[in-house]
Structure formats: C-alpha cells, structure tokens
Amino acid sequence: MNRTTTSPAAPTVREQLLEHAQMLLMTRGYNGFSYRDLTERVGVKTSSIHYYFPAKEDLVLEAIKAYDAFVDEGLAGIDDALPPTQKLAQYAQGFGRIVADGHRICLCGMLAADIETLPETVREAVQRFFAHHEAWLARVLTQGVTDGSLTLSSSPDATARALFAGFQGSVMASRLFRAPSRVEDVVAAVCGVA
Template identity: 85%
Template sequence: MNRTKTSPTTPTVKEQLLDHAQRFLMTRGYNGFSYRDLAEQVGVKTSSIHYYFPAKEDLVLEAIKAYDALIKEGLAGIDEALPAAQKLALYARGFGRIAADGHRICLCGMLAADIETLPETVRVAVQRFFAYHEGWLARVLVQGVTEGSLTVTSSPDATARALFAGFQGSVMASRLFQAPTRLEEVVASVCGVA
C-alpha cells in the first residue's frame, strides 16, 4: 500500500513555513518579518526553521520558487487560441486575486521595493520573475497587434514593461486605497475589457 506522510489537508511544517513566509513577504516585505515571527505562526522553535532553511535567503528563494510555479501554472491554463484582449483580462484577473483581500501585493513586486537590501540571489530571482512576465505580455501584445485587436504606440517589449509596471502599481494602489478596481482600470485602458 502506498502511504504518504501527510494528507492533503495537513500541511507539513515546511509547507506551513513557506505559506506564512509568502504571506509575510506579500504584506510586510523582506525586512518586515523574522524567523521568530514564523515560529510564532507555525508553533515551532526558530531552530526548527533553520533546519529547513538555514538562512532567510534560502527561505525567500524557496518562497519565490513556489509563488512563481503557481503563477506559471495559471498562465499555462490560459488557452493559446483566445484573442489577446481576453488573455490580458485573464492575466489581470490573476493579479486581482493577489489583491482581493486588500492587504497583499505581488510577492516579487514587494521584493522589488526592497531590492537594495536583498541578497544577490534573491535580486536575480525577482528580476527573472519580472522578465518572464514582461516577455509573456509582449507575446500577447504582438498577437493583439497581428490580429488587429490591440494597438501599441511603442515596441511590444516597451509596452509590456509599462503594462507590467501598471499591473504592479495598480496592486499597490489597490492596497493603499482598499480599491481592487484599480487593476480593472489598467486592463480596461489597454484592451477595453475589465
């Protein structure tokens, strides 16, 4: 009989640590929490955290990896055959889920705000995250221009960078003003759908 150590409803200590670390990163940033904060949330000693993640850098890199995988899974679920405007709307809806409770910001967006205090490995991981999303958006913009559904006033790459910055900024503004509609306004300004 094939047995697993935990059931899907009982996360491991490591999974709990990553979950709480992601939440802290999205609400407080890199410098806004400590292993003591995590220990209190999970109910373990800080030495237990060091067992799984010897340094905060290790924890944050693993949190980025898990977050990135979840986001990419969502992007992979967007049907390639859809028109570009619909793809952008679905992409924005994913960002909307980040800000839905009004307190969280994109994990990598929050880390980007801390960029000067991040370890180099974390900085590189955040840059990779941004580059991936800007590339995805550029491909969708090219599709939209080709099919005639979108108009861009500069190169698709430059427009994608501006659009991703708009998404990131709208999530921050949504948190600031407790108004999730800020993200919908960014999407509507680009593709006429919300």
C-alpha cells in the same frame, strides 16, 4: 463493506513555513519579518526553521519559487486560443485574486521595493520573475498587433514593460485604497480593453 477514505495530508512544517513566509513577504516585505514571526505562526522553534532554511535568503528563494509556480499555473490556465484582449483581461483577473483580501500585493513586486537591501540571489530571482511576465505579455501584445485587435503606441516589448509596471503599481494602489478594480483598470488604460 470497509472503505478507507483518504483525507488530504496535513501540510508539512516546511510547507507551513513557506506558506507563512509568502504571506509575510506579500504584506510586510523582506525586512518586515523574521524567523521569530514564523515560530509564532507555525509553532516551531527557530532552530527547526534553520533546519529547513539555514538563512533567510534560502527561505525567501524557496518562497519565490513556490509563488512563481503558483502564478505560472494561472498563466497556463489562460487558453492560448483566446483573443489577446481576453488573455489580458484574464491576466488582470489573476492579479486581482492576489489583492482580493486588500492586504497583499504581488510577492515579487513587494520584494522589488526592497531591492537595495536584498541578497543578490533574491534580486536575480525577482528580476527573472519580472522578465518572465514581461515576455509573456509581449507575446500576447505581438499577437494582438498581428491580428489587428490591438494598436500600440510603442513596441510590444516596451508596452509589455509598461503594462507589467502598471499591474505592479495597481496592486499597491489597490491595497492602499482597498479597491481591487484598480488592477482591471490597467488593461483598459494601456490596451483599450473594456
């Protein structure tokens, strides 16, 4: 019997460029890498990179889009039927996976640190990312207040902004101290979740 097996397709040049760009953004930021860094990692000429991404802004916007889709998969994997405290704990675990190797931080968090030097389109994409996560957290916090499992000292929206800021800060501290547990400490400190 002759069976044909299919192996996963090798990543395209474009996919490799996006993957390496995301890693460079998460470790060095917007101003910490160039197309030359990508040529060394992917093994293509700069002109090939410009074919896919005419400007760095184009590359970074696509990297944000790919990163956002990846993070949204994690959000979608949090069961809506879970109690709010468990949703928050799983959310924290998602941030923990981002910093697990001790060298990366949230791509959009890193870009937010560079915000004054970013093109306006990139700034807007980062703002949308933050707003999306703050809104998700606010919905979970509202659910917790409604069902009595959470007591907040301010509105769910304000607490969500503080919580997301706490997550972003904790990934920086996790990188600094090589201590991923700092991410989980945020949920416990802000919402009293063990």
